[in-house]
Every structure is written in structure tokens, then in C-alpha cells.
Amino acid sequence: MAQPEQTSKGRVVGDLSCQSDSYLKTLETEVISCEKAPKHAHKSKKSNGHSHSHDEWLIECADSVLFPEGGGQPSDHGTITPLSGSDQTPIPIKNVQRQGLRCVIYSPKPLSPGDRIRQEVDWKRRWDHMQQHTGQHLLSAVMQHRHDLKTLGWGMGAEEGKIC
Numbered sequence: 001m002a003q004p005e006q007t008s009k010g011r012v013v014g015d016l017s018c019q020s021d022s023y024l025k026t027l028e029t030e031v032i033s034c035e036k037a038p039k040h041a042h043k044s045k046k047s048n049g050h051s052h053s054h055d056e057w058l059i060e061c062a063d064s065v066l067f068p069e070g071g072g073q074p075s076d077h078g079t080i081t082p083l084s085g086s087d088q089t090p091i092p093i094k095n096v097q098r099q100g101l102r103c104v105i106y107s108p109k110p111l112s113p114g115d116r117i118r119q120e121v122d123w124k125r126r127w128d129h130m131q132q133h134t135g136q137h138l139l140s141a142v143m144q145h146r147h148d149l150k151t152l153g154w155g156m157g158a159e160e161g162k163i164c
Contacts, residue, residue, distance in 0.1 A: 011063050012101040018067045018076070018121070022130055025123055027065035028083065031115040034059045037106065057110040064103045065119045068096045072136075072155040073129060077122040080105065082115055090120070132156045136163060 009032045011017075017027055037056040059080070069075035075097065079090035095106035111117065133156070140151040140163065154163045
């Protein structure tokens with residue numbers, strides 16, 4: 001049996017638990033790296049468009065239940081919860097990205113390499129993404145079969161999806 005591909009102790013995008021089991025909602029894993037993200041301003045709707053900068057950390061784990069953005073599909077949202085230490089408060093996650101073969105979680109709080117954590121996906125959002133993704137495949141198959149129209153690209157959002 002082939003061993004899963006890994007990068008510096010982490011599974012590569014394409015071999016993540018979220019990609020082999022779309023119904024997986026939680027996963028206990030280990031932080032393998034955490035670095036401060038480059039500073040950049042974020043616009044907050046609550047501040048009337050004024051820019052506020054806040055610190056963010058780029059966390060890579062040995063595996064992930066949180067799907068990274070890519071291929072027209074937005075990233076999962078969810079939480080990561082430290083399993084040891086005095087502060088075991090869930091940390092909200094709203095951005096997960098592919099960086100090469102790495103799955104990088106953008107976190108408002110830092111964690112340390114070696115920390116054990118529990119990742120939990122926002123299931124309502126994941127379920128919506130799964131339904132839109134399947135619907136896109138079905139619609140694309142019908143359009144190609146009946147009208148010889150191939151899908152050149154697609155994307156989904158909270159309110160609408162696009163197929164071109």
C-alpha cells in the first residue's frame with residue numbers, strides 16, 4: 001500500500017483528510033509550523049470602510065479537515081481548538097489557502113509546532129459547497145452531452161454560482 005505524500009510531516013493538498021472524506025466534520029491533528037503572516041490592512045464593514053490591521057498567523061498542520069480554497073471552490077470555515085494548555089478556547093477560522101502543495105490555515109491566534117489541536121468544519125457551509133459542486137458537475141455533463149458545450153471554468157459563492 002502506498003504511503004500518503006507529505007511535506008515536512010504534513011500531508012500535501014490532494015491527500016488531505018477533507019479530500020478523501022467529504023463528510024468528515026472533525027479531526028485531531030498536530031501543528032507542524034506557525035509563522036506570523038506579513039502585515040496588510042483589512043477593511044472591516046463595521047468600521048465604515050476604514051482600514052484596520054490585525055495580526056494573523058499562517059498555520060500548517062499534519063492533516064486538515066478544513067478544505068483550502070481552490071478550483072473555483074471557496075475555503076471551508078471552522079474552528080481549531082488547542083487540546084492542551086490553559087486556553088482551550090476554539091479559534092475561529094475563515095480562510096484556508098493552498099500554498100504550493102501546503103494547506104495553510106490563517107488564524108487570528110498563534111499556536112506552537114507540536115501542539116495537538118481539534119479542527120472542526122462549519123458543516124452548514126461545507127454541505128452547501130458540496131451541493132453546489134455536485135450540481136455544477138451535473139449541469140456541465142448535461143450541457144456537454146446535449147449541446148457539446150464544455151465547461152471552461154466555474155466558481156461558487158454564498159449567493160450565486162457561475163459556470164462558463
